[in-house]
Amino acid sequence: xxxxxxxxxxxxxxxxxxxxxxxxxxxxxxxxxxxxxxxxxxxxxxxxxxxxxxxxxxxxxxxxxxxxxxxxxxxxxxxxxxxxxxxxxxxxxxxxxxxxxxxxxxxxxxxxxxxxxxxxxxxxxxxxxxxxxxxxxxxxxxxxxxxxxxxxxxxx
Numbered sequence: 830x831x832x833x834x835x836x837x838x839x840x841x842x843x844x845x846x847x848x849x850x851x852x853x854x855x856x857x858x859x860x861x862x863x864x865x866x867x868x869x870x871x872x873x874x875x876x877x878x879x880x881x882x883x884x885x886x887x888x889x890x891x892x893x894x895x896x897x898x899x900x901x902x903x904x905x906x907x908x909x910x911x912x913x914x915x916x917x918x919x920x921x922x923x924x925x926x927x928x929x930x931x932x933x934x935x936x937x938x939x940x941x942x943x944x945x946x947x948x949x950x951x952x953x954x955x956x957x958x959x960x961x962x963x964x965x966x967x968x969x970x971x972x973x974x975x976x977x978x979x980x981x982x983x984x985x
Contacts, residue, residue: 842879842936853954854952859948937951
């Protein structure tokens with residue numbers, strides 16, 4: 830019986846949380862090569878400036894950086910190639926119909942390895958924030974930090 834992978838890999842797209850409101854989330858599988866999954870297990874991935882698009886009823890993630898595997902050979906794939914995502918046809922149709930509305934996009938939120946050792950990408954249908962929404966997000970974040978700092982030093 831194969832050993833379960835103890836190390837948890839979780840890469841978040843923090844910039845997307847700041848720039849977008851997430852409406853619905855989906856968990857999708859990713860079509861990868863052998864050396865790409867090895868780089869993901871070493872957490873050498875970046876989701877900065879990534880986005881998803883639909884082409885011929887297939888959903889793709891563009892501009893996701895996966896570092897070349899150090900022990901890989903000459904056939905390491907390109908680090909920023911387009912990668913196909915695996916979703917149900919019903920989910921893809923729903924996303925495609927939602928994308929027809931202006932201001933909506935599909936954004937990768939986080940990349941993780943599930944209990945079976947398979948890489949999954951959580952994507953979200955998102956709507957862009959305005960400048961005042963971003964200021965509100967910053968204010969909420971600093972308020973949470975301040976509260977945590979005060980309660981940490983508080984004693985009975």
